[in-house]
Amino acid sequence: MPSDSRILLTLLAAAALFPLAVHDPYVLHIAILVLFYVVLASSLNLIVGYVGEFSLGHTAFLGVGAYAAALLAQKAGWPVWATIPAAGALAAVAGGFIGAITLRLKGPYFVIVTLSFAEVLRLVANNWIAVTNGPMGLAGIPQGFLQDKRLFFYAVLAVAAVTLYLCYRFVHSNAGRGAVAVRESRFVAQSIGINPFGSAMLAFVLGAGLAGLAGGFYAHYITFVGPDIFQFSFMASMIIMVLIGGKGTLIGPIIGAAIVTLLEEYLRDMQELRLTLFGLIVMAVVLFLPNGIISLAPKLKRLRPHAPARPVSADRGVL
Amino acid sequence: MSQTHPTPATPLLEADNLTMVFGGLIAVRDFSFRLMPGEIVGLIGPNGAGKTTCFNMITGFCPASAGTVRFKGADITRRRPFEIARLGLVRSFQKTSVMKKLTVFENVRTGHYMQGRQSLLGTFLPGARTRASEARIAESTAQIVETLGLSHRADAPAHLLSCGELRLLEVAVALAAKPEALLLDEPAAGLNSHEAHLFGETLKQLVGRAVTALLLVEHNMSLVMNTCDRVVVLNFGQKLAEGRPEEVRANREVQEAYLGKAAA
Numbered sequence: 001m002p003s004d005s006r007i008l009l010t011l012l013a014a015a016a017l018f019p020l021a022v023h024d025p026y027v028l029h030i031a032i033l034v035l036f037y038v039v040l041a042s043s044l045n046l047i048v049g050y051v052g053e054f055s056l057g058h059t060a061f062l063g064v065g066a067y068a069a070a071l072l073a074q075k076a077g078w079p080v081w082a083t084i085p086a087a088g089a090l091a092a093v094a095g096g097f098i099g100a101i102t103l104r105l106k107g108p109y110f111v112i113v114t115l116s117f118a119e120v121l122r123l124v125a126n127n128w129i130a131v132t133n134g135p136m137g138l139a140g141i142p143q144g145f146l147q148d149k150r151l152f153f154y155a156v157l158a159v160a161a162v163t164l165y166l167c168y169r170f171v172h173s174n175a176g177r178g179a180v181a182v183r184e185s186r187f188v189a190q191s192i193g194i195n196p197f198g199s200a201m202l203a204f205v206l207g208a209g210l211a212g213l214a215g216g217f218y219a220h221y222i223t224f225v226g227p228d229i230f231q232f233s234f235m236a237s238m239i240i241m242v243l244i245g246g247k248g249t250l251i252g253p254i255i256g257a258a259i260v261t262l263l264e265e266y267l268r269d270m271q272e273l274r275l276t277l278f279g280l281i282v283m284a285v286v287l288f289l290p291n292g293i294i295s296l297a298p299k300l301k302r303l304r305p306h307a308p309a310r311p312v313s314a315d316r317g318v319l
Numbered sequence: 320m321s322q323t324h325p326t327p328a329t330p331l332l333e334a335d336n337l338t339m340v341f342g343g344l345i346a347v348r349d350f351s352f353r354l355m356p357g358e359i360v361g362l363i364g365p366n367g368a369g370k371t372t373c374f375n376m377i378t379g380f381c382p383a384s385a386g387t388v389r390f391k392g393a394d395i396t397r398r399r400p401f402e403i404a405r406l407g408l409v410r411s412f413q414k415t416s417v418m419k420k421l422t423v424f425e426n427v428r429t430g431h432y433m434q435g436r437q438s439l440l441g442t443f444l445p446g447a448r449t450r451a452s453e454a455r456i457a458e459s460t461a462q463i464v465e466t467l468g469l470s471h472r473a474d475a476p477a478h479l480l481s482c483g484e485l486r487l488l489e490v491a492v493a494l495a496a497k498p499e500a501l502l503l504d505e506p507a508a509g510l511n512s513h514e515a516h517l518f519g520e521t522l523k524q525l526v527g528r529a530v531t532a533l534l535l536v537e538h539n540m541s542l543v544m545n546t547c548d549r550v551v552v553l554n555f556g557q558k559l560a561e562g563r564p565e566e567v568r569a570n571r572e573v574q575e576a577y578l579g580k581a582a583a
Contacts, residue, residue: 166443173442174435174453181429184418191378191411192496193404193433 004172004250008164011254015157019150028149032221034261035156036214039163040234041241041253043210046167048239049248050176051200052183053106056235057114060098060121061091061208063229065215067125070138070225080144084159084216091212092205099204103197122230137226141219152221159217163210167250170206179203183248237264240278244285246292255293329392331356331532332377332408332500337386339372339556346372347556350386354500359526359533361543361564364553365576370536371413373553374504378410379403390500405433409498411489413505413536419478423488426477427463430495431456460495466529467491467521482509486518499531507539515539519546544568552576 018031040062047055065087072078072086102113125132132138146152170176181189182196189196219225237260245256260278267274289295332354339347347369354360362370375381377388379400387396390408398406418426435456441449464473467487472480477488486506493501506522507515519542526533537543543550543564550567552560554576560567567573 169443169445173445173449174432174437174456175442177425177429177435178432180421181418181432184420185416187380187412188416188418188492190380190400191404191409192430192492193401193409195399195401 005168007251008168012157012161012164015160016154019153025149028153030261030265032149032153032156033265034258035153035160036217036221037237037241037257037261038160038254039156039214039217040211040238041245041257042163042167042250043207043214044238045242045247045249045253046170046203046207046210048242049252050171050179050183050203051103053103053110053200055102055114056111056232056239057098057102057116057118058207058211058238059230059232059234060114060118061095061211062215062218062234063118063121063125063225064094065091065212066219066225066229067132067138067215068212069216069219070141071131073142073144073220074138074140080142080146080155080220084155084213084220087216087219088209088213091215092209094212095205095208096201099201099208103200103204118230118235122227125227125230132227135227137224137228138219139224141223141225143220143223146220156217156221159213163213164250164254166206166210170203171250175199175202180248236275236278240282242292243282244292246294249292249294252292252294259293330354330389331391332534333387333389334373334377335387335389337373337376337383337388339369339376339381340384345556347376347553350553350556350558352551352558352561354532354534356531357527358549359522359535359547361547361550362534362536362553363538363540363543363550363567364559368553369556370553371504372556374410374502374536378408378502404496404498407497407499408502409493409496409500410502411493411504411506413508417477417485417488417492420476422474422476423464423469423480423491424460424473426488427491427495428456428460430463430492431459431497433496434459463491463494466494483514483518486510487521490521494525494529497529500534501525501530501532502534502536504536505538506535507537507542510539512539512541515542516545518542522546 015035019028022028044055044058047053047058068090069083069087072083073080078086098114098117102110102117105113126135128134146155178189178194178199179202181192181194182199186196215229241256241260242253243256244259245254246252264274267277270277285292330353335351337347337350338345350369350373362373364370372381376383379395379398379402382397387394389395390403390406393406395403395406395408418429421429435452437449437452464470467490469484469487469491472484477485480488486509490503490506507518510518522533523546535543535547547564550562550564551558552567552573559576560570560573
């Protein structure tokens with residue numbers, strides 16, 4: 001059994017018990033944010049870590065999901081349990097559309113075009129006043145049965161569990177191996193029969209759909225969605241999480257999401273300076289720990305003198 | 320496996336009048352050849368003769384300017400590389416190409432991609448069928464790793480392998496795709512003569528068992544002479560000679576192409 005699944009299950013079980021021990025609404029709020037960012041960072045990681053291209057437009061899917069959930073709840077009166085999955089589905093459709101265009105590009109071109117899609121969507125949200133209410137945004141989004149912070153916590157935990165399950169299945173599937181092959185060597189991948197575009201599309205659409213789920217949750221939790229959701233600040237947080245935690249791993253984005261969310265709260269007093277600090281942290285990570293904090297794990301294992309010898313096949317399931 | 324062979328008279332792979340033009344340069348002109356089931360054919364020639372270009376045209380990485388390629392009777396001239404691979408024509412690359420961050424085992428398992436493909440449902444909600452497929456792949460991986468003598472390195476990341484081991488791993492990844500025709504581009508580059516000899520023996524054992532036929536671009540002459548049933552010589556983009564290894568070795572034009580003309 002790959003060790004990834006055990007770590008993920010342990011983390012989810014621990015998270016499920018968390019609200020039983022903690023009642024402080026502020027702490028619960030932070031925990032909800034952490035889980036929200038776990039979903040977002042894991043979804044971005046599918047693109048950055050498994051397609052191997054750097055997307056700066058991931059907020060497009062977060063925003064599509066958030067607006068979709070808000071509109072479905074407000075104008076069509078859908079219940080929360082239906083709007084959040086629908087938000088994911090709509091964002092996945094948007095992912096299919098944007099991916100079909102952008103995944104034909106490489107490197108900086110991909111970065112720029114994904115960024116411009118997010119920007120275009122922001123302009124649409126700002127100007128299509130009949131639907132999106134323009135810069136005023138959509139306020140007072142109904143929360144349905146989620147009347148309590150604890151229920152919100154379990155809702156986002158469910159979204160995170162679905163996200164991690166789908167990511168785990170993808171990474172440990174034949175399709176996931178194909179995506180890694182394309183990332184590692186496009187030529188080898190094609191020579192063993194992998195369609196690089198199709199493989200990238202699967203990861204991209206999955207990542208978009210999961211970001212849409214996060215957006216749908218966000219809309220109901222905050223009860224407000226405005227064009228700001230497409231702005232760069234969410235994107236910056238996601239990237240920092242994926243890079244600090246370790247791209248191309250399942251656990252890395254979770255670690256990154258926890259660290260960055262807690263740091264953001266802790267450093268809230270510093271306001272603008274906080275972003276400067278994050279910049280420095282990212283530079284340090286890229287320079288000294290290019291594979292993220294998760295890359296320290298094997299080194300720590302080696303330092304422990306009495307650690308049991310790793311069985312030969314223990315890591316086979318882990319890409 | 321012999322029942323999957325076409326009748327002995329039909330070639331597995333046919334190239335007819337392949338021509339490749341890069342701008343004003345004709346890299347390969349009117350190149351034709353046949354690869355029959357059960358054969359190991361060597362494609363040799365001095366540097367820049369157009370051997371790798373021929374490979375690229377056959378496998379779709381660089382579509383031919385003119386001419387046709389037929390595999391098992393079907394025209395594959397304009398097919399994309401991964402489509403050609405899916406038909407059973409798999410190649411390796413001159414510059415060692417493996418997935419460096421993955422272990423030997425993971426590399427070979429990835430090579431099984433075509434056999435492991437699942438529906439979306441099978442990927443995200445794996446049932447008995449997906450599990451059985453994954454188990455078969457793991458078994459086949461272990462077997463291929465064993466066949467090429469890499470078992471002791473199965474869990475080593477590819478970037479730690481020696482040059483000789485990397486060459487074997489490349490062949491292992493290509494074999495994992497279960498090709499009918501395997502095209503190897505300079506598989507013995509960087510091997511010493513002893514390693515090259517062992518490598519040649521491994522290749523001979525593959526034909527008829529793991530693959531139907533083998534086409535080899537190679538500079539190591541003793542490997543070519545010892546393993547190939549037939550040798551095709553390319554010089555300045557044109558076929559210079561073709562025949563059994565000893566015939567080709569005795570051919571005056573071939574000697575001149577490699578060594579230059581004798582002083583008059």
